[in-house]
Amino acid sequence: MTLPTSPTPTPTPTPSATPTATLATIDTASQLKIVNVSTGEVLTVAGGNQAAGTAVATAADNSSDVQRWHVMPMRSGQYNIENMLTHQVIGISNASTAGGAAAVQWADNGTNDHLWAFYKLSNGNYVLKNANSGLYLQSDTSGTITQGARSTSSDTQEWTIDATGAPAYPMPMTVMGTGTGVHDPNMIRDTSGTYWLYGTHNTLAKSTDLVTFTSVASGDISPDFSWWASKNTTGGGGRTDIWAPSVMYANGTYYQYYSIPIYDTPSKVGTNQGAEAVIALATSKNPDGPWTDAGEIISSCGITAGCTTGFNAIDPAPYIDSAGNWWLTFGSWEDGIHILQLDPATGLRLSSNNTLYDIARRGAGEEGPFIFPQTVGGTHYYYYFAPINECCQGTNSTYRIIVGRSTSPTGPFVDRGGIDLKDGGGTILLSTHGNIFGPGGQSVMEGPTAPLLVYHYYDGSLNGAPRLGLNKLTFDADGWPHVE
The missing domain is CATH 2.115.10.20 (Glycosyl hydrolase domain; family 43)
Structure with missing residues (x-):
């Protein structure tokens, strides 16, 4: 339990307003399917690999745990995004702020590159903004998942977020x-x-x-x-x-x-x-x-x-x-x-x-x-x-x-x-x-x-x-x- 003497952690940055989108609240109760609009493929961890640092990828939907995600609220409209197979979170390689840096999974170590804000577009799709870099999750033409400056010229940065109906975690026993x-x-x-x-x-x-x-x-x-x-x-x-x-x-x-x-x-x-x-x-x-x-x-x-x-x-x-x-x-x-x-x-x-x-x-x-x-x-x-x-x-x-x-x-x-x-x-x-x-x-x-x-x-x-x-x-x- 946190003593009154524990130091206060550094506040995480509040996401800036995005003119074409509205900051969204995301369902934390369900496992989610996150689908790239451009490719029609679901977000996953490459090869279902458990190793920290494995690339985040997309693949055809086969309803496996590695293709399901859970969001955890972190205040200020931000979330950590947890994979339901590996129970690691999405971050950016080496916490880079550069465009084109790869998205990877890592232990939930509290760094700002693990913080994401979901913005809902007028067409119902979402864009995911990284708190550390200010860039957006995208599927590159090579199929690699990276971050990039906001672009409206294609839908590679647009995602659908679908609740699967499966609970993120079991409820506690009745007491x-x-x-x-x-x-x-x-x-x-x-x-x-x-x-x-x-x-x-x-x-x-x-x-x-x-x-x-x-x-x-x-x-x-x-x-x-x-x-x-x-x-x-x-x-x-x-x-x-x-x-x-x-x-x-x-x-x-x-x-x-x-x-x-x-x-x-x-x-x-x-x-x-x-x-x-x-x-x-x-x-x-x-x-x-x-x-x-x-x-x-x-x-x-x-x-x-x-x-x-x-x-x-x-x-x-x-x-x-x-x-x-x-x-x-x-x-x-x-x-x-x-x-x-x-x-x-x-x-x-x-x-x-x-x-x-x-x-x-x-x-x-x-x-x-x-x-x-x-x-x-x-x-x-x-x-x-x-x-x-x-x-x-x-x-x-x-x-x-x-x-x-x-x-x-x-x-x-x-x-x-x-x-x-x-x-x-x-x-x-x-x-x-x-x-x-x-x-x-x-x-x-x-x-x-x-x-x-x-x-x-x-x-x-x-x-x-x-x-x-x-x-x-x-x-x-x-x-x-x-x-x-």
């Missing part, structure tokens, strides 16, 4: 009851089969069927642990406000890793003062407490005087590797996502290994990491899930969930297109569709029949209220997850 208006949800199932749902701002709920949830009035970490006073002198406000808890059951004990923002003066509460936060641990023999203070894991000091940390101690998530070693991933906007090693005997940081492993970074924002070990197709992977872009803006939230994987618990993690997550990589797993805005803050758990993606989203039918999202995860023949 009801109290406690489902949650942020940064983390869920576990106890030994009796009851599901426990933890969330930011000290929320806790339970369910026996994954449908009806009931808020639990007590059981969260609400005591003011004495050592917090040295980290936070404001008393109330942020002092006992738990963020992004993540619970792991091992050794007959529930280990709850949590973060709290640090404010050194009351006037700084809720201000953009830097990445000042602490990650700590509490333990219990029961999923709803009472919780015993186990102490601090790691803290960060943001931009305060004398600060020596560049990371943000926020959004912790533990996991156990195939050899039984314990790890914790954490981090956000400041300098990316990191992993540290834990001591299985205490749940605290392992004193014999002070290494911080850098595993992901994205200039346009990434946070809330979660690693889910899973054996798929005979290979034991560590799947990395994280939300990117901005959270917590209701129906204006641009959050979405990406995935990468590694065969090592500490990386390197790469996406499906072959890009290292330290270089802005990440394959889109779930993004805004229809009334489901800004999915993110995710975790993954073993469900009764399949792994479950647990996340929050903003419900467009409820004025952008936060809601719990649940979807099953399935893995394809290449071992990559998809939502169901």
Whole structure:
């Protein structure tokens, strides 16, 4: 979840007016077919290739996934355009602003060449304008898809946009009851089969069927642990406000890793003062407490005087590797996502290994990491899930969930297109569709029949209220997850 201390990303340019066209709103709920008017062929990725940098092309329509697209709103009338096979987005090679530069697919790394505005012409066709270059998507005479200055002398820059009727993504599972208006949800199932749902701002709920949830009035970490006073002198406000808890059951004990923002003066509460936060641990023999203070894991000091940390101690998530070693991933906007090693005997940081492993970074924002070990197709992977872009803006939230994987618990993690997550990589797993805005803050758990993606989203039918999202995860023949 985005702390109040997270830096504000650079605003993207607002598309300029086009005299012959009107800025259009495009359907985000459906998979789209984008057809070039000049050739009659549909937009696709050449050869159905998964590799990042593969050329965007056109071909005869065969209704395959690689010929279907999904648009994701990015404010100011702009969109990212996501391919429904590769889950990469359309950009311009090397972010070029030159006419004739090729359109390619790439990881959603937040650069302006991935932003497109759709303008509807008086004849009902559309032109697609690139925010970075100010040029338009076109099909050249050679069949290559490039960008060029606006021309009305031919229809090579004109496209029809047709909703196929197929949903861009499945809807979340139906949930009801109290406690489902949650942020940064983390869920576990106890030994009796009851599901426990933890969330930011000290929320806790339970369910026996994954449908009806009931808020639990007590059981969260609400005591003011004495050592917090040295980290936070404001008393109330942020002092006992738990963020992004993540619970792991091992050794007959529930280990709850949590973060709290640090404010050194009351006037700084809720201000953009830097990445000042602490990650700590509490333990219990029961999923709803009472919780015993186990102490601090790691803290960060943001931009305060004398600060020596560049990371943000926020959004912790533990996991156990195939050899039984314990790890914790954490981090956000400041300098990316990191992993540290834990001591299985205490749940605290392992004193014999002070290494911080850098595993992901994205200039346009990434946070809330979660690693889910899973054996798929005979290979034991560590799947990395994280939300990117901005959270917590209701129906204006641009959050979405990406995935990468590694065969090592500490990386390197790469996406499906072959890009290292330290270089802005990440394959889109779930993004805004229809009334489901800004999915993110995710975790993954073993469900009764399949792994479950647990996340929050903003419900467009409820004025952008936060809601719990649940979807099953399935893995394809290449071992990559998809939502169901």
